[in-house]
Amino acid sequence: MMTEPEELVKKIVAGDAEAFRNLIAAYQRLVSHIVFRMVNNEADREDLCQEVFVKVYQNLSSFHFESKISTWIAKIAYNTCLNYLKKKKVLLFDDLAGKSESLEKSFCSYDAADSAALATDLTARLQKEIETLPAQYRAILTLYHLDEMSYSEISEILDMPAGTVKSYLFRARKILKERLSAKYPVEELWP
Numbered sequence: 001m002m003t004e005p006e007e008l009v010k011k012i013v014a015g016d017a018e019a020f021r022n023l024i025a026a027y028q029r030l031v032s033h034i035v036f037r038m039v040n041n042e043a044d045r046e047d048l049c050q051e052v053f054v055k056v057y058q059n060l061s062s063f064h065f066e067s068k069i070s071t072w073i074a075k076i077a078y079n080t081c082l083n084y085l086k087k088k089k090v091l092l093f094d095d096l097a098g099k100s101e102s103l104e105k106s107f108c109s110y111d112a113a114d115s116a117a118l119a120t121d122l123t124a125r126l127q128k129e130i131e132t133l134p135a136q137y138r139a140i141l142t143l144y145h146l147d148e149m150s151y152s153e154i155s156e157i158l159d160m161p162a163g164t165v166k167s168y169l170f171r172a173r174k175i176l177k178e179r180l181s182a183k184y185p186v187e188e189l190w191p
Contacts (some may be wrong), residue, residue: 005065005068005069006065008022008023009023009060009063009065009069012057012060013060013061020057023056024053027056027069027070027073028049030070030073030074030077030147031049031052031053031073031074031077032049033142033143033146033147034074034077034078034081034139034142034143035048035049035052035077035080035081037130037138037139037141037142038078038081038082038085038135038138038139039081039084039085040131041088044084048080048081048084049077051080052073052076052077052080055076055080056073056076059076067156068153070149070153071149071153071156071157074143074147074149074153074157075156075157075158075159078139078157078158081135081139082135085135125180125183125184126176126180129176129179129180130176132179133172133175133176136158136168137168137171137172137175138172139158140154140158140165140168140169140172141169141172141173143157144169151165151166
């Protein structure tokens with residue numbers, strides 16, 4: 001007996017357009033989370049989401065359910081974003097090798113004039129800091145916290161060991177905590 005995702009894929013491969021619309025509806029949030037966290041350029045986000053689903057459609061016949069379909073689609077979204085970021089020469093985690101300490105110090109510098117301009121809402125502050133993280137950190141935070149994926153699922157999507165995923169998640173959280181603590185009094189962050 002076929003599972004629901006298997007039936008959906010079979011229908012799409014057979015040319016059922018409604019089934020593909022259902023697949024898009026089911027996984028649009030996941031793709032958007034990845035694209036919107038990794039790509040800061042608002043003008044390109046929608047195009048990248050569409051590109052992801054075009055790639056999904058083009059490669060669906062080669063999907064053999066060796067992983068969850070959500071993991072497979074998320075991997076396509078992640079790789080599409082990485083390719084985009086590499087073309088645009090955006091800072092990736094790998095680019096930080098040897099520079100991470102000085103980079104973290106520069107991000108933690110505090111300017112009183114900047115603090116007055118920052119939003120008072122913790123969510124806005126957190127979002128602003130997340131956007132300054134390297135793309136891989138943003139992707140891991142999103143997949144883990146928003147999409148509630150396991151380390152092994154994230155590991156498969158990002159094609160890195162689960163231990164590395166855990167380490168990157170830990171580092172991303174640590175950087176966020178340090179940056180927020182350096183910029184805001186504790187009572188403003190955690191009332």
